[in-house]
Amino acid sequence: MAEQKSIHGLWRSRWLFILAATGSAVGLGNIWKFPYITGENGGGAFVLVYLACICLIGIPVMIAEVTLGRLGRQSPINTMHALTKDQNANRLWGGIGWMGAVAGFLILSFYSVIAGWSLAYIFRMAGGAFDGATAESVGATFGNMLSSPETLLAWHTIFMVITIGIVARGVNKGLERSISIMMPLLFLILVVLLGYSMSTDGFGAGFEFLFSFDFSKLTGESIIVALGHAFFTLSLGMGAIMAYGAYMPKKSSIGKTVLTVAFLDTLIALIAGLVIFPIVFSNGLEAGAGPGLLFQTLPLAFSHMPGGTLFGTLFFILVAFAALSSAISLGEPVVAWAVESKGMSRVAAATWIGIVIWILGIGTILSFNLWSEYKLFGKTLFDTLDFLTANIMLPLGGLLIAVFVGWAMNKADVKEEVKMGSPLMYTIWRFVLMFIAPVAVAIVLVNGLI
Numbered sequence: 507m508a509e510q511k512s513i514h515g516l517w518r519s520r521w522l523f524i525l526a527a528t529g530s531a532v533g534l535g536n537i538w539k540f541p542y543i544t545g546e547n548g549g550g551a552f553v554l555v556y557l558a559c560i561c562l563i564g565i566p567v568m569i570a571e572v573t574l575g576r577l578g579r580q581s582p583i584n585t586m587h588a589l590t591k592d593q594n595a596n597r598l599w600g601g602i603g604w605m606g607a608v609a610g611f612l613i614l615s616f617y618s619v620i621a622g623w624s625l626a627y628i629f630r631m632a633g634g635a636f637d638g639a640t641a642e643s644v645g646a647t648f649g650n651m652l653s654s655p656e657t658l659l660a661w662h663t664i665f666m667v668i669t670i671g672i673v674a675r676g677v678n679k680g681l682e683r684s685i686s687i688m689m690p691l692l693f694l695i696l697v698v699l700l701g702y703s704m705s706t707d708g709f710g711a712g713f714e715f716l717f718s719f720d721f722s723k724l725t726g727e728s729i730i731v732a733l734g735h736a737f738f739t740l741s742l743g744m745g746a747i748m749a750y751g752a753y754m755p756k757k758s759s760i761g762k763t764v765l766t767v768a769f770l771d772t773l774i775a776l777i778a779g780l781v782i783f784p785i786v787f788s789n790g791l792e793a794g795a796g797p798g799l800l801f802q803t804l805p806l807a808f809s810h811m812p813g814g815t816l817f818g819t820l821f822f823i824l825v826a827f828a829a830l831s832s833a834i835s836l837g838e839p840v841v842a843w844a845v846e847s848k849g850m851s852r853v854a855a856a857t858w859i860g861i862v863i864w865i866l867g868i869g870t871i872l873s874f875n876l877w878s879e880y881k882l883f884g885k886t887l888f889d890t891l892d893f894l895t896a897n898i899m900l901p902l903g904g905l906l907i908a909v910f911v912g913w914a915m916n917k918a919d920v921k922e923e924v925k926m927g928s929p930l931m932y933t934i935w936r937f938v939l940m941f942i943a944p945v946a947v948a949i950v951l952v953n954g955l956i
């Protein structure tokens with residue numbers, strides 16, 4: 507394929523791509539979701555399955571997704587459209603871009619609501635709302651927040667406005683600049699918190715919970731959840747990483763870069779687990795507390811530690827940063843498409859798309875209070891959206907990407923673009939992408955749906 511140019515700009519260096527992609531990958535998935543789903547699915551064995559999914563499926567698919575982006579240099583919808591033409595492939599492959607766009611809308615709609623919780627908690631911590639807290643009182647504070655649609659809506663609105671504000675400023679002035687401030691801070695604070703959790707008496711129990719493998723606790727559903735989470739945490743299967751790949755400088759080796767991103771993402775998830783579970787166990791809390799885990803354990807821990815108000819506030823600022831650096835990557839693919847294909851300015855595109863997502867988010871808000879009784883297959887609207895996107899749409903998108911790159915595209919074009927340094931690594935990657943990843947995802951999806 508002839509060399510394409512991005513009209514949105516490029517990352518200024520390979521490291522900025524790494525930072526941006528890590529910013530996309532590291533988010534609520536690592537700090538909020540990973541600990542609570544690990545808690546709900548019994549700990550160590552789940553972690554092992556998740557790690558296997560990252561290595562065997564996530565990394566190969568991520569390499570493929572970045573490759574597609576850099577070849578097409580446009581929004582995922584237009585990249586897929588251009589590539590199917592260029593490769594003489596069936597036009598239906600273009601569906602990868604469209605399905606990703608839908609998944610992005612749905613994910614950002616609930617993601618923003620949860621990110622809103624972290625904004626709310628910044629102010630609660632700073633205002634001393636948790637001084638002298640007990641396990642019951644933090645539970646009650648969290649419950650009161652969830653039962654108020656107005657409060658949730660206010661924070662959801664603020665988070666969406668900030669997200670749109672960054673995306674509207676474009677790749678270099680918006681995304682790149684915000685990411686280079688947020689990411690280093692995020693890492694620093696996690697390390698400080700790890701130091702704190704190591705000093706609690708629950709550290710051993712927390713460590714064991716994460717790393718001792720008891721397979722009797724694994725169910726069929728936990729395997730789908732682990733696979734879905736591998737896609738969710740690496741931002742795969744919906745075009746976010748494809749869009750970021752479209753802005754990647756030509757020279758960089760995709761394989762090495764992706765390995766760095768996946769390594770950092772996994773490291774941060776494990777550190778988050780090592781911060782949270784020791785605190786859970788040393789305070790006699792339940793590991794299986796669900797989505798509220800982070801918002802109940804940490805305020806409790808901070809309320810008992812010297813300087814807790816300061817560290818606690820900082821911590822929730824960082825959760826918000828992590829969420830923001832992911833949210834912008836959820837919005838970018840569709841905004842880029844509207845700029846390319848609808849002739850909109852970036853500001854107009856980001857605003858309109860943001861409004862639609864903001865409205866969708868109201869459904870998630872109500873599912874925590876007024877609509878909490880309405881259930882589909884025993885799941886609230888929020889649970890349904892989460893399950894549908896993370897556990898079905900993202901793996902399906904990833905499966906299609908693997909098959910498209912592995913089977914439908916011209917081998918030489920792919921080989922030239924990935925620039926894998928070692929021929930052995932290239933052969934392994936290609937084999938896994940063509941056979942192992944699609945078959946594994948298909949088996950898990952089919953089993954899960956039946």
Ligand code: PHE
Binds near residue numbers: 532
């Ligand atoms: N990877 C992000 C997280 O772990 C979520 C995300 C999913 C972002 C899909 C972009 C695309 O929080």
